[in-house]
Amino acid sequence: MLLELHGPAKSRPVTAAPVPVPQGSSAAARKYGVLPMPKLEWTPAVERETAHLYKRIATVVPAVEWPFFAPYVKAINELKRKRNAVILAHNYQTPEIFNCVADIVGDSLQLAREATKVKSDIIVQCGVHFMAETSKILNPEKTVLIPDLRAGCSLAASITGEDVRLLRDQYPGVPVVAYVNTSAEVKAEVDICCTSSNAVQVVESLGAETVIFLPDQYLAKYVASQTKVKIIAWKGACEVHERFTADELRVYRDNDPNLKIIAHPECPPDVIAESDFTGSTAHMIDWVRNNKPKRIVMVTECSMADNVAAELPDVEFVRPCNLCPHMKRITLAKILDSLVYMKEEVVIDPAIAAKARRSVERMINLKN
Numbered sequence: 001m002l003l004e005l006h007g008p009a010k011s012r013p014v015t016a017a018p019v020p021v022p023q024g025s026s027a028a029a030r031k032y033g034v035l036p037m038p039k040l041e042w043t044p045a046v047e048r049e050t051a052h053l054y055k056r057i058a059t060v061v062p063a064v065e066w067p068f069f070a071p072y073v074k075a076i077n078e079l080k081r082k083r084n085a086v087i088l089a090h091n092y093q094t095p096e097i098f099n100c101v102a103d104i105v106g107d108s109l110q111l112a113r114e115a116t117k118v119k120s121d122i123i124v125q126c127g128v129h130f131m132a133e134t135s136k137i138l139n140p141e142k143t144v145l146i147p148d149l150r151a152g153c154s155l156a157a158s159i160t161g162e163d164v165r166l167l168r169d170q171y172p173g174v175p176v177v178a179y180v181n182t183s184a185e186v187k188a189e190v191d192i193c194c195t196s197s198n199a200v201q202v203v204e205s206l207g208a209e210t211v212i213f214l215p216d217q218y219l220a221k222y223v224a225s226q227t228k229v230k231i232i233a234w235k236g237a238c239e240v241h242e243r244f245t246a247d248e249l250r251v252y253r254d255n256d257p258n259l260k261i262i263a264h265p266e267c268p269p270d271v272i273a274e275s276d277f278t279g280s281t282a283h284m285i286d287w288v289r290n291n292k293p294k295r296i297v298m299v300t301e302c303s304m305a306d307n308v309a310a311e312l313p314d315v316e317f318v319r320p321c322n323l324c325p326h327m328k329r330i331t332l333a334k335i336l337d338s339l340v341y342m343k344e345e346v347v348i349d350p351a352i353a354a355k356a357r358r359s360v361e362r363m364i365n366l367k368n
């Protein structure tokens with residue numbers, strides 16, 4: 001049951017990194033040095049050496065586009081080896097990033113889990129800022145880079161550490177769960193984190209009658225529909241998922257009654273009610289792999305359908321294409337800049353990182 005909904009009167013802008021970047025963020029460039037920018041030419045040798053990578057995305061990226069991507073792909077893969085770097089990419093990254101340069105891909109929970117196992121000195125996070133912060137929180141000794149510091153998230157921007165402290169004053173003793181789509185400063189103020197993969201399990205793990213759940217009001221409503229725990233929610237929303245409507249899904253279904261619809265729990269409740277399945281991005285991908293529907297709508301960020309279509313060419317994807325503008329700030333050109341110039345380094349105040357680590361690790365250590 002959803003008890004209360006709190007939040008700012010107006011949504012907050014998502015124009016820059018959610019937290020101020022401390023001075024001295026070019027320490028990585030001083031530590032590892034800057035490399036020469038590789039030549040980016042489309043030659044027969046580049047074509048030959050990248051042909052196996054193009055094969056992975058040939059059904060979703062037209063051949064005419066590959067000569068623009070291939071020189072970057074080759075240069076990034078070579079520089080990764082030279083730098084001993086690993087690229088972590090979220091399921092929403094575009095197919096040429098997700099399939100051709102990433103070492104580890106997944107949803108927020110998988111990326112957080114994998115970040116704890118990384119052996120390389122340098123992590124390049126292809127996703128949004130809170131994901132890069134999570135990697136840094138879990139790897140304080142490693143250098144974590146994000147190709148564009150402005151890759152924010154409307155959920156992370158909707159709440160501050162001060163907001164959490166005020167909620168705690170208002171509801172003394174009520175435990176606080178934060179979706180990982182929050183800044184390190186917010187993670188430092190809460191009892192435990194969750195992702196869309198494990199939100200119900202995390203809420204129930206606290207053994208409390210009532211829980212404060214932030215910042216996504218729709219994920220909170222979804223959790224409230226799946227548990228007896230009473231939920232006090234924050235009024236944040238994902239600017240991508242809140243745009244889907246139940247009406248548009250009904251039109252798709254009326255046109256094809258056999259169509260399958262699966263939705264991310266950041267969608268509004270009436271959208272979830274129209275869906276055959278609800279789950280995190282990784283759970284949605286697994287659902288398509290296991291059920292192999294003829295036609296499907298994935299009610300989530302648009303690039304994910306491209307990545308699943310590249311893997312499962314026999315499934316037809318109907319696409320209401322809502323793109324996340326923050327995820328789309330990450331491009332091959334900026335990933336290459338990251339590896340050449342060692343930018344942009346993710347820096348977190350060590351005291352905040354230590355407190356945030358407790359909340360993230362408590363989630364990761366929960367038994368499945």
Ligand code: 13P
Nearest residue numbers: 107108109195196280281
């Ligand atoms: P997942 O944890 O399901 O990958 O979701 C992250 C996200 O930002 C969805 O918009």
Ligand code: SF4
Nearest residue numbers: 153154238239240324
């Ligand atoms: Fe944030 Fe929504 Fe973009 Fe995910 S899709 S990163 S929740 S704005």
